[in-house]
Amino acid sequence: MTKARPLSLITGASAGIGAAFASALAARGHDLVLTARRTDRLEALAEELRGQHGVNATVLTCDLADPHAVEQLCTTLEERGLQVDWLINNAGYGVPGRFDQNDWPVHADFLRVLVTAPTELAWRLIRGMRELGYGRIVNVASLAGHVPGxxxxxxxxxxxxxxxxxxxxxxxxxxxxxxxxxxxCPGFTRSEFHDVTGTRSLVSKMPAFMWQNAEAVVQEGIDAVERGEAVHVTGWFNRTVKSLFKLMPDRLALRMSAKQSKRYRAQDSAG
Structure with a gap:
Protein backbone atom coordinates (compact mmCIF):
# COMPACT_ATOMS: atom_id res chain seq x y z
CA MET A 1 0.00 0.00 0.00
CA THR A 2 1.11 3.58 -0.66
CA LYS A 3 2.46 5.37 2.40
CA ALA A 4 0.96 8.73 3.34
CA ARG A 5 4.38 10.27 2.70
CA PRO A 6 6.37 8.15 0.23
CA LEU A 7 10.14 8.60 0.20
CA SER A 8 11.79 9.31 -3.15
CA LEU A 9 15.51 8.93 -3.83
CA ILE A 10 16.67 10.99 -6.81
CA THR A 11 20.15 10.75 -8.27
CA GLY A 12 21.58 13.66 -10.22
CA ALA A 13 19.14 15.88 -8.35
CA SER A 14 21.15 19.10 -8.45
CA ALA A 15 19.85 20.33 -11.83
CA GLY A 16 17.78 19.60 -14.92
CA ILE A 17 15.47 16.59 -14.97
CA GLY A 18 16.64 15.48 -11.51
CA ALA A 19 15.74 18.80 -9.89
CA ALA A 20 12.42 18.81 -11.76
CA PHE A 21 11.64 15.33 -10.40
CA ALA A 22 12.43 16.56 -6.88
CA SER A 23 10.06 19.51 -7.25
CA ALA A 24 7.24 17.45 -8.79
CA LEU A 25 7.44 14.68 -6.19
CA ALA A 26 7.68 17.15 -3.31
CA ALA A 27 4.51 18.79 -4.64
CA ARG A 28 2.86 15.36 -4.38
CA GLY A 29 3.85 15.16 -0.70
CA HIS A 30 6.89 12.93 -1.04
CA ASP A 31 9.80 13.17 1.36
CA LEU A 32 13.07 13.25 -0.53
CA VAL A 33 16.62 11.98 -0.53
CA LEU A 34 18.61 14.11 -2.94
CA THR A 35 21.99 12.95 -4.19
CA ALA A 36 24.56 14.34 -6.61
CA ARG A 37 28.12 15.64 -6.44
CA ARG A 38 27.33 19.33 -5.84
CA THR A 39 26.40 19.73 -2.19
CA ASP A 40 25.69 23.46 -2.40
CA ARG A 41 23.08 23.01 -5.11
CA LEU A 42 21.47 20.09 -3.32
CA GLU A 43 21.24 22.02 -0.06
CA ALA A 44 19.70 25.01 -1.82
CA LEU A 45 17.12 22.81 -3.56
CA ALA A 46 16.33 20.92 -0.35
CA GLU A 47 15.79 24.15 1.56
CA GLU A 48 13.53 25.50 -1.18
CA LEU A 49 11.37 22.36 -1.27
CA ARG A 50 11.09 22.16 2.51
CA GLY A 51 9.80 25.71 2.54
CA GLN A 52 7.40 25.30 -0.38
CA HIS A 53 5.92 21.91 0.42
CA GLY A 54 6.73 21.12 4.06
CA VAL A 55 8.50 17.88 3.14
CA ASN A 56 11.58 16.30 4.65
CA ALA A 57 14.51 16.59 2.26
CA THR A 58 17.74 14.77 3.06
CA VAL A 59 20.94 15.63 1.19
CA LEU A 60 23.49 12.85 0.67
CA THR A 61 26.36 13.98 -1.53
CA CYS A 62 27.59 11.11 -3.66
CA ASP A 63 29.81 10.49 -6.68
CA LEU A 64 28.39 7.45 -8.45
CA ALA A 65 31.63 6.97 -10.36
CA ASP A 66 33.07 5.62 -7.10
CA PRO A 67 32.66 1.81 -7.19
CA HIS A 68 31.66 1.82 -3.50
CA ALA A 69 29.27 4.77 -3.69
CA VAL A 70 25.98 2.86 -4.02
CA GLU A 71 26.76 0.48 -1.17
CA GLN A 72 27.74 3.38 1.09
CA LEU A 73 24.64 5.34 0.11
CA CYS A 74 22.32 2.43 0.87
CA THR A 75 24.10 1.76 4.17
CA THR A 76 23.47 5.38 5.17
CA LEU A 77 19.79 5.05 4.23
CA GLU A 78 19.49 1.93 6.36
CA GLU A 79 21.25 3.54 9.31
CA ARG A 80 18.83 6.47 9.17
CA GLY A 81 15.80 4.23 8.84
CA LEU A 82 14.91 5.57 5.40
CA GLN A 83 12.87 3.13 3.29
CA VAL A 84 12.84 4.23 -0.36
CA ASP A 85 9.50 3.94 -2.17
CA TRP A 86 10.40 5.78 -5.38
CA LEU A 87 13.82 5.47 -7.03
CA ILE A 88 14.63 7.96 -9.78
CA ASN A 89 17.81 6.86 -11.53
CA ASN A 90 18.56 10.12 -13.28
CA ALA A 91 22.29 10.85 -12.90
CA GLY A 92 24.06 11.00 -16.22
CA TYR A 93 26.21 12.91 -18.67
CA GLY A 94 27.86 12.46 -22.04
CA VAL A 95 31.48 11.89 -23.08
CA PRO A 96 32.00 13.69 -26.40
CA GLY A 97 34.51 12.66 -29.01
CA ARG A 98 35.70 9.50 -30.69
CA PHE A 99 35.83 6.36 -28.50
CA ASP A 100 39.60 5.76 -28.70
CA GLN A 101 40.47 9.41 -28.04
CA ASN A 102 39.29 9.28 -24.43
CA ASP A 103 41.29 7.49 -21.75
CA TRP A 104 39.79 4.26 -20.42
CA PRO A 105 39.18 5.67 -16.88
CA VAL A 106 36.89 8.26 -18.49
CA HIS A 107 34.80 5.50 -20.05
CA ALA A 108 34.92 3.38 -16.89
CA ASP A 109 33.53 6.26 -14.80
CA PHE A 110 30.81 6.84 -17.39
CA LEU A 111 29.71 3.21 -17.34
CA ARG A 112 29.62 3.15 -13.54
CA VAL A 113 27.43 6.26 -13.41
CA LEU A 114 25.04 5.41 -16.25
CA VAL A 115 24.88 1.61 -16.09
CA THR A 116 26.38 -0.02 -13.00
CA ALA A 117 25.21 2.43 -10.32
CA PRO A 118 21.52 2.60 -11.37
CA THR A 119 21.44 -1.18 -11.73
CA GLU A 120 22.95 -1.68 -8.29
CA LEU A 121 20.61 0.88 -6.73
CA ALA A 122 17.61 -0.96 -8.15
CA TRP A 123 18.99 -4.29 -6.89
CA ARG A 124 19.57 -2.98 -3.38
CA LEU A 125 16.28 -1.10 -3.03
CA ILE A 126 13.75 -3.26 -4.87
CA ARG A 127 13.75 -5.93 -2.18
CA GLY A 128 12.24 -3.51 0.32
CA MET A 129 9.67 -2.41 -2.26
CA ARG A 130 8.67 -6.01 -2.92
CA GLU A 131 8.29 -6.71 0.79
CA LEU A 132 5.98 -3.71 1.19
CA GLY A 133 4.06 -4.46 -1.99
CA TYR A 134 4.66 -0.99 -3.40
CA GLY A 135 7.43 0.76 -5.29
CA ARG A 136 8.24 2.89 -8.31
CA ILE A 137 11.50 2.89 -10.27
CA VAL A 138 12.08 5.40 -13.04
CA ASN A 139 15.24 4.85 -15.07
CA VAL A 140 15.90 7.97 -17.10
CA ALA A 141 16.97 6.61 -20.48
CA SER A 142 16.73 8.47 -23.78
CA LEU A 143 15.30 8.47 -27.27
CA ALA A 144 18.92 7.69 -28.21
CA GLY A 145 18.38 4.18 -26.86
CA HIS A 146 15.76 3.53 -29.56
CA VAL A 147 17.65 4.73 -32.64
CA PRO A 148 20.94 3.63 -34.23
CA GLY A 149 24.14 4.63 -32.48
CA CYS A 185 13.01 8.26 -22.79
CA PRO A 186 13.17 12.00 -23.48
CA GLY A 187 14.71 13.59 -26.52
CA PHE A 188 16.15 17.10 -26.51
CA THR A 189 15.48 18.57 -23.07
CA ARG A 190 16.37 22.05 -21.87
CA SER A 191 19.01 21.47 -19.19
CA GLU A 192 22.74 21.79 -18.50
CA PHE A 193 23.49 18.53 -20.33
CA HIS A 194 24.60 20.17 -23.56
CA ASP A 195 26.71 22.75 -21.74
CA VAL A 196 28.64 19.97 -19.99
CA THR A 197 29.24 18.08 -23.24
CA GLY A 198 30.21 21.22 -25.15
CA THR A 199 27.46 20.87 -27.74
CA ARG A 200 25.32 23.87 -26.78
CA SER A 201 26.19 25.82 -29.94
CA LEU A 202 25.22 22.84 -32.10
CA VAL A 203 21.93 21.92 -30.47
CA SER A 204 20.84 25.55 -30.22
CA LYS A 205 20.30 25.41 -33.97
CA MET A 206 17.64 22.70 -33.59
CA PRO A 207 14.01 23.83 -34.17
CA ALA A 208 11.98 24.71 -31.07
CA PHE A 209 9.41 21.95 -31.68
CA MET A 210 12.10 19.33 -31.06
CA TRP A 211 12.62 20.48 -27.48
CA GLN A 212 10.82 19.85 -24.19
CA ASN A 213 11.38 21.42 -20.81
CA ALA A 214 12.36 19.26 -17.86
CA GLU A 215 9.03 19.77 -16.09
CA ALA A 216 7.06 18.33 -19.03
CA VAL A 217 9.38 15.33 -19.26
CA VAL A 218 9.04 14.65 -15.54
CA GLN A 219 5.25 14.86 -15.56
CA GLU A 220 5.08 12.34 -18.38
CA GLY A 221 7.45 10.09 -16.48
CA ILE A 222 5.44 10.16 -13.27
CA ASP A 223 2.21 9.47 -15.12
CA ALA A 224 3.80 6.64 -17.10
CA VAL A 225 5.27 4.77 -14.14
CA GLU A 226 2.02 5.13 -12.22
CA ARG A 227 0.17 3.57 -15.17
CA GLY A 228 2.63 0.69 -15.20
CA GLU A 229 4.28 1.49 -18.53
CA ALA A 230 7.64 -0.27 -18.87
CA VAL A 231 8.93 2.22 -21.46
CA HIS A 232 7.74 5.74 -22.19
CA VAL A 233 9.04 8.06 -24.91
CA THR A 234 8.15 11.67 -24.15
CA GLY A 235 6.61 14.14 -26.57
CA TRP A 236 4.88 13.65 -29.91
CA PHE A 237 7.99 14.46 -31.92
CA ASN A 238 10.16 11.89 -30.15
CA ARG A 239 7.49 9.20 -30.43
CA THR A 240 7.26 9.93 -34.16
CA VAL A 241 11.04 9.62 -34.56
CA LYS A 242 11.06 6.32 -32.68
CA SER A 243 8.27 4.91 -34.87
CA LEU A 244 9.92 6.01 -38.11
CA PHE A 245 13.27 4.45 -37.24
CA LYS A 246 11.56 1.24 -36.15
CA LEU A 247 9.92 0.91 -39.59
CA MET A 248 13.10 1.60 -41.59
CA PRO A 249 15.49 -1.07 -42.81
CA ASP A 250 18.55 -1.12 -40.55
CA ARG A 251 20.94 0.08 -43.25
CA LEU A 252 18.78 3.09 -44.12
CA ALA A 253 18.19 3.91 -40.44
CA LEU A 254 21.91 3.87 -39.72
CA ARG A 255 22.66 6.09 -42.73
CA MET A 256 20.01 8.61 -41.72
CA SER A 257 21.13 8.58 -38.10
CA ALA A 258 24.73 9.26 -39.18
CA LYS A 259 23.65 12.19 -41.34
CA GLN A 260 21.44 13.81 -38.70
CA SER A 261 23.82 13.24 -35.79
CA LYS A 262 26.38 15.63 -37.28
CA ARG A 263 23.99 18.43 -36.42
CA TYR A 264 24.15 17.87 -32.66
CA ARG A 265 27.00 15.48 -31.82
CA ALA A 266 30.56 16.48 -31.01
CA GLN A 267 32.67 14.28 -33.28
CA ASP A 268 36.36 13.95 -34.05
CA SER A 269 37.88 13.14 -37.40
CA ALA A 270 38.33 9.50 -38.32
CA GLY A 271 42.01 9.97 -39.08
Whole structure:
Protein backbone atom coordinates (compact mmCIF):
# COMPACT_ATOMS: atom_id res chain seq x y z
CA MET A 1 0.00 0.00 0.00
CA THR A 2 1.11 3.58 -0.66
CA LYS A 3 2.46 5.37 2.40
CA ALA A 4 0.96 8.73 3.34
CA ARG A 5 4.38 10.27 2.70
CA PRO A 6 6.37 8.15 0.23
CA LEU A 7 10.14 8.60 0.20
CA SER A 8 11.79 9.31 -3.15
CA LEU A 9 15.51 8.93 -3.83
CA ILE A 10 16.67 10.99 -6.81
CA THR A 11 20.15 10.75 -8.27
CA GLY A 12 21.58 13.66 -10.22
CA ALA A 13 19.14 15.88 -8.35
CA SER A 14 21.15 19.10 -8.45
CA ALA A 15 19.85 20.33 -11.83
CA GLY A 16 17.78 19.60 -14.92
CA ILE A 17 15.47 16.59 -14.97
CA GLY A 18 16.64 15.48 -11.51
CA ALA A 19 15.74 18.80 -9.89
CA ALA A 20 12.42 18.81 -11.76
CA PHE A 21 11.64 15.33 -10.40
CA ALA A 22 12.43 16.56 -6.88
CA SER A 23 10.06 19.51 -7.25
CA ALA A 24 7.24 17.45 -8.79
CA LEU A 25 7.44 14.68 -6.19
CA ALA A 26 7.68 17.15 -3.31
CA ALA A 27 4.51 18.79 -4.64
CA ARG A 28 2.86 15.36 -4.38
CA GLY A 29 3.85 15.16 -0.70
CA HIS A 30 6.89 12.93 -1.04
CA ASP A 31 9.80 13.17 1.36
CA LEU A 32 13.07 13.25 -0.53
CA VAL A 33 16.62 11.98 -0.53
CA LEU A 34 18.61 14.11 -2.94
CA THR A 35 21.99 12.95 -4.19
CA ALA A 36 24.56 14.34 -6.61
CA ARG A 37 28.12 15.64 -6.44
CA ARG A 38 27.33 19.33 -5.84
CA THR A 39 26.40 19.73 -2.19
CA ASP A 40 25.69 23.46 -2.40
CA ARG A 41 23.08 23.01 -5.11
CA LEU A 42 21.47 20.09 -3.32
CA GLU A 43 21.24 22.02 -0.06
CA ALA A 44 19.70 25.01 -1.82
CA LEU A 45 17.12 22.81 -3.56
CA ALA A 46 16.33 20.92 -0.35
CA GLU A 47 15.79 24.15 1.56
CA GLU A 48 13.53 25.50 -1.18
CA LEU A 49 11.37 22.36 -1.27
CA ARG A 50 11.09 22.16 2.51
CA GLY A 51 9.80 25.71 2.54
CA GLN A 52 7.40 25.30 -0.38
CA HIS A 53 5.92 21.91 0.42
CA GLY A 54 6.73 21.12 4.06
CA VAL A 55 8.50 17.88 3.14
CA ASN A 56 11.58 16.30 4.65
CA ALA A 57 14.51 16.59 2.26
CA THR A 58 17.74 14.77 3.06
CA VAL A 59 20.94 15.63 1.19
CA LEU A 60 23.49 12.85 0.67
CA THR A 61 26.36 13.98 -1.53
CA CYS A 62 27.59 11.11 -3.66
CA ASP A 63 29.81 10.49 -6.68
CA LEU A 64 28.39 7.45 -8.45
CA ALA A 65 31.63 6.97 -10.36
CA ASP A 66 33.07 5.62 -7.10
CA PRO A 67 32.66 1.81 -7.19
CA HIS A 68 31.66 1.82 -3.50
CA ALA A 69 29.27 4.77 -3.69
CA VAL A 70 25.98 2.86 -4.02
CA GLU A 71 26.76 0.48 -1.17
CA GLN A 72 27.74 3.38 1.09
CA LEU A 73 24.64 5.34 0.11
CA CYS A 74 22.32 2.43 0.87
CA THR A 75 24.10 1.76 4.17
CA THR A 76 23.47 5.38 5.17
CA LEU A 77 19.79 5.05 4.23
CA GLU A 78 19.49 1.93 6.36
CA GLU A 79 21.25 3.54 9.31
CA ARG A 80 18.83 6.47 9.17
CA GLY A 81 15.80 4.23 8.84
CA LEU A 82 14.91 5.57 5.40
CA GLN A 83 12.87 3.13 3.29
CA VAL A 84 12.84 4.23 -0.36
CA ASP A 85 9.50 3.94 -2.17
CA TRP A 86 10.40 5.78 -5.38
CA LEU A 87 13.82 5.47 -7.03
CA ILE A 88 14.63 7.96 -9.78
CA ASN A 89 17.81 6.86 -11.53
CA ASN A 90 18.56 10.12 -13.28
CA ALA A 91 22.29 10.85 -12.90
CA GLY A 92 24.06 11.00 -16.22
CA TYR A 93 26.21 12.91 -18.67
CA GLY A 94 27.86 12.46 -22.04
CA VAL A 95 31.48 11.89 -23.08
CA PRO A 96 32.00 13.69 -26.40
CA GLY A 97 34.51 12.66 -29.01
CA ARG A 98 35.70 9.50 -30.69
CA PHE A 99 35.83 6.36 -28.50
CA ASP A 100 39.60 5.76 -28.70
CA GLN A 101 40.47 9.41 -28.04
CA ASN A 102 39.29 9.28 -24.43
CA ASP A 103 41.29 7.49 -21.75
CA TRP A 104 39.79 4.26 -20.42
CA PRO A 105 39.18 5.67 -16.88
CA VAL A 106 36.89 8.26 -18.49
CA HIS A 107 34.80 5.50 -20.05
CA ALA A 108 34.92 3.38 -16.89
CA ASP A 109 33.53 6.26 -14.80
CA PHE A 110 30.81 6.84 -17.39
CA LEU A 111 29.71 3.21 -17.34
CA ARG A 112 29.62 3.15 -13.54
CA VAL A 113 27.43 6.26 -13.41
CA LEU A 114 25.04 5.41 -16.25
CA VAL A 115 24.88 1.61 -16.09
CA THR A 116 26.38 -0.02 -13.00
CA ALA A 117 25.21 2.43 -10.32
CA PRO A 118 21.52 2.60 -11.37
CA THR A 119 21.44 -1.18 -11.73
CA GLU A 120 22.95 -1.68 -8.29
CA LEU A 121 20.61 0.88 -6.73
CA ALA A 122 17.61 -0.96 -8.15
CA TRP A 123 18.99 -4.29 -6.89
CA ARG A 124 19.57 -2.98 -3.38
CA LEU A 125 16.28 -1.10 -3.03
CA ILE A 126 13.75 -3.26 -4.87
CA ARG A 127 13.75 -5.93 -2.18
CA GLY A 128 12.24 -3.51 0.32
CA MET A 129 9.67 -2.41 -2.26
CA ARG A 130 8.67 -6.01 -2.92
CA GLU A 131 8.29 -6.71 0.79
CA LEU A 132 5.98 -3.71 1.19
CA GLY A 133 4.06 -4.46 -1.99
CA TYR A 134 4.66 -0.99 -3.40
CA GLY A 135 7.43 0.76 -5.29
CA ARG A 136 8.24 2.89 -8.31
CA ILE A 137 11.50 2.89 -10.27
CA VAL A 138 12.08 5.40 -13.04
CA ASN A 139 15.24 4.85 -15.07
CA VAL A 140 15.90 7.97 -17.10
CA ALA A 141 16.97 6.61 -20.48
CA SER A 142 16.73 8.47 -23.78
CA LEU A 143 15.30 8.47 -27.27
CA ALA A 144 18.92 7.69 -28.21
CA GLY A 145 18.38 4.18 -26.86
CA HIS A 146 15.76 3.53 -29.56
CA VAL A 147 17.65 4.73 -32.64
CA PRO A 148 20.94 3.63 -34.23
CA GLY A 149 24.14 4.63 -32.48
CA UNK A 150 26.03 7.63 -33.80
CA UNK A 151 29.63 8.75 -34.11
CA UNK A 152 30.73 10.63 -31.00
CA UNK A 153 29.30 10.09 -27.50
CA UNK A 154 30.02 6.44 -28.34
CA UNK A 155 28.72 4.84 -25.15
CA UNK A 156 25.72 7.08 -24.59
CA UNK A 157 23.13 5.37 -26.81
CA UNK A 158 24.43 1.96 -25.77
CA UNK A 159 23.97 2.77 -22.08
CA UNK A 160 20.46 4.06 -22.68
CA UNK A 161 19.49 0.98 -24.70
CA UNK A 162 20.64 -1.12 -21.76
CA UNK A 163 18.45 0.87 -19.36
CA UNK A 164 15.43 0.35 -21.61
CA UNK A 165 15.84 -3.43 -21.73
CA UNK A 166 16.67 -3.59 -18.03
CA UNK A 167 13.52 -1.64 -17.18
CA UNK A 168 11.35 -3.92 -19.29
CA UNK A 169 12.60 -7.04 -17.51
CA UNK A 170 12.36 -5.36 -14.12
CA UNK A 171 8.77 -4.35 -14.85
CA UNK A 172 7.78 -7.88 -15.87
CA UNK A 173 9.39 -9.44 -12.80
CA UNK A 174 7.64 -7.15 -10.34
CA UNK A 175 4.33 -6.07 -11.88
CA UNK A 176 2.32 -8.56 -9.79
CA UNK A 177 3.77 -7.17 -6.55
CA UNK A 178 2.81 -3.53 -6.90
CA UNK A 179 6.30 -2.46 -7.98
CA UNK A 180 6.44 -0.57 -11.29
CA UNK A 181 9.60 0.06 -13.33
CA UNK A 182 9.71 2.43 -16.27
CA UNK A 183 12.40 3.60 -18.70
CA UNK A 184 11.72 7.27 -19.35
CA CYS A 185 13.01 8.26 -22.79
CA PRO A 186 13.17 12.00 -23.48
CA GLY A 187 14.71 13.59 -26.52
CA PHE A 188 16.15 17.10 -26.51
CA THR A 189 15.48 18.57 -23.07
CA ARG A 190 16.37 22.05 -21.87
CA SER A 191 19.01 21.47 -19.19
CA GLU A 192 22.74 21.79 -18.50
CA PHE A 193 23.49 18.53 -20.33
CA HIS A 194 24.60 20.17 -23.56
CA ASP A 195 26.71 22.75 -21.74
CA VAL A 196 28.64 19.97 -19.99
CA THR A 197 29.24 18.08 -23.24
CA GLY A 198 30.21 21.22 -25.15
CA THR A 199 27.46 20.87 -27.74
CA ARG A 200 25.32 23.87 -26.78
CA SER A 201 26.19 25.82 -29.94
CA LEU A 202 25.22 22.84 -32.10
CA VAL A 203 21.93 21.92 -30.47
CA SER A 204 20.84 25.55 -30.22
CA LYS A 205 20.30 25.41 -33.97
CA MET A 206 17.64 22.70 -33.59
CA PRO A 207 14.01 23.83 -34.17
CA ALA A 208 11.98 24.71 -31.07
CA PHE A 209 9.41 21.95 -31.68
CA MET A 210 12.10 19.33 -31.06
CA TRP A 211 12.62 20.48 -27.48
CA GLN A 212 10.82 19.85 -24.19
CA ASN A 213 11.38 21.42 -20.81
CA ALA A 214 12.36 19.26 -17.86
CA GLU A 215 9.03 19.77 -16.09
CA ALA A 216 7.06 18.33 -19.03
CA VAL A 217 9.38 15.33 -19.26
CA VAL A 218 9.04 14.65 -15.54
CA GLN A 219 5.25 14.86 -15.56
CA GLU A 220 5.08 12.34 -18.38
CA GLY A 221 7.45 10.09 -16.48
CA ILE A 222 5.44 10.16 -13.27
CA ASP A 223 2.21 9.47 -15.12
CA ALA A 224 3.80 6.64 -17.10
CA VAL A 225 5.27 4.77 -14.14
CA GLU A 226 2.02 5.13 -12.22
CA ARG A 227 0.17 3.57 -15.17
CA GLY A 228 2.63 0.69 -15.20
CA GLU A 229 4.28 1.49 -18.53
CA ALA A 230 7.64 -0.27 -18.87
CA VAL A 231 8.93 2.22 -21.46
CA HIS A 232 7.74 5.74 -22.19
CA VAL A 233 9.04 8.06 -24.91
CA THR A 234 8.15 11.67 -24.15
CA GLY A 235 6.61 14.14 -26.57
CA TRP A 236 4.88 13.65 -29.91
CA PHE A 237 7.99 14.46 -31.92
CA ASN A 238 10.16 11.89 -30.15
CA ARG A 239 7.49 9.20 -30.43
CA THR A 240 7.26 9.93 -34.16
CA VAL A 241 11.04 9.62 -34.56
CA LYS A 242 11.06 6.32 -32.68
CA SER A 243 8.27 4.91 -34.87
CA LEU A 244 9.92 6.01 -38.11
CA PHE A 245 13.27 4.45 -37.24
CA LYS A 246 11.56 1.24 -36.15
CA LEU A 247 9.92 0.91 -39.59
CA MET A 248 13.10 1.60 -41.59
CA PRO A 249 15.49 -1.07 -42.81
CA ASP A 250 18.55 -1.12 -40.55
CA ARG A 251 20.94 0.08 -43.25
CA LEU A 252 18.78 3.09 -44.12
CA ALA A 253 18.19 3.91 -40.44
CA LEU A 254 21.91 3.87 -39.72
CA ARG A 255 22.66 6.09 -42.73
CA MET A 256 20.01 8.61 -41.72
CA SER A 257 21.13 8.58 -38.10
CA ALA A 258 24.73 9.26 -39.18
CA LYS A 259 23.65 12.19 -41.34
CA GLN A 260 21.44 13.81 -38.70
CA SER A 261 23.82 13.24 -35.79
CA LYS A 262 26.38 15.63 -37.28
CA ARG A 263 23.99 18.43 -36.42
CA TYR A 264 24.15 17.87 -32.66
CA ARG A 265 27.00 15.48 -31.82
CA ALA A 266 30.56 16.48 -31.01
CA GLN A 267 32.67 14.28 -33.28
CA ASP A 268 36.36 13.95 -34.05
CA SER A 269 37.88 13.14 -37.40
CA ALA A 270 38.33 9.50 -38.32
CA GLY A 271 42.01 9.97 -39.08
Missing amino acids: TAGHTLYAASKAYMIKFSQSLALENQELGVHACAL
